[in-house]
Amino acid sequence: MDGTISAAGITGRTRVYGILADPIYHVKAPAVMGALFARHGVDGVLVPLHVTADGLAAVMDGLRHLRNFGGFIATVPHKTTMTGLCDALTREAEQIGAVNCVRREADGRMIGTMLDGIGFVEALRASGLEPRGRNAALAGAGGAASAIAFALAEAGVARLTILNRTAGRAQALVDRLRAAYPTLVVAAEGAQPDHDLLVNGTSLGMRPQDAAPFDLAALHDGQFVAEAIMEPEMTPLLAAALAAGCRIQKGLPMLERQIALMARHMGAL
Secondary structure, eight states: OOSOOOGGGOOTTOEEEEEEESSOTTOOHHHHHHHHHHHHTOOEEEEEEEOOGGGHHHHHHHHTTOTTEEEEEEOTTOTTGGGGTSSEEOHHHHHHTOOSEEEEOTTSOEEEEOOHHHHHHHHHHHTTOOOTTOEEEEEOOSHHHHHHHHHHHHHTOSEEEEEOSSHHHHHHHHHHHHHHOTTOEEESOOOGGGOSEEEEOSSTTSSTTOOOSSOGGGOOTTOEEEEOOOSSSSOHHHHHHHHTTOEEEOSHHHHHHHHHHHHHHTTOO
């Protein structure tokens, strides 16, 4: 089954889930989650919900009152803000400082967790790249990037460099990583060519006018380049990496590797 659901397949017993984003056009989760529901015989549907930052708190309050609503995935730009809107957080969400999946309890309480990092590392391993011992450079210090940073640290990278346009945010993430992993070599600056794993954890590349998250001219064939962006499938970074002879990983596998974990957190499986 392709994961699609017709209007005739939705009844008053169907459990409703959502994905909150701004913009919303790029999300792949409804199809991927729909396919998972179909495989497991779950009477549920995940729908895209376009929510801007200034309306997020009001939407959360409304969702608490929907008794047939099971939870939602949170993506750009809501992952960091979501930590202050949930009623409780898992250890992972507290440590990372971001949330990408929320379960609605029967009493309306919202419980947030963060699964991006787990999904990303598992996707790397499925692509044949073991992160342990790698020198990794990560673009970004927001919700998804923070989750990836902690997951790479947990996976045993030898060195981790955080590159972000706002130096203070990069240093704050470095400080949190050092506190959690005292033996990790981690810094907020470093030479890009010295790293064999480059990861874009930002939204740069979603729009044609975006700047590149890395110096595209400095890419070389000894590097593995990975994206967190799912739309477009082939970002300018990935296209440049292929042209330079790099191995690449697209953004969708990160979602595919964590989708069952998301379903479980929301109580669908």
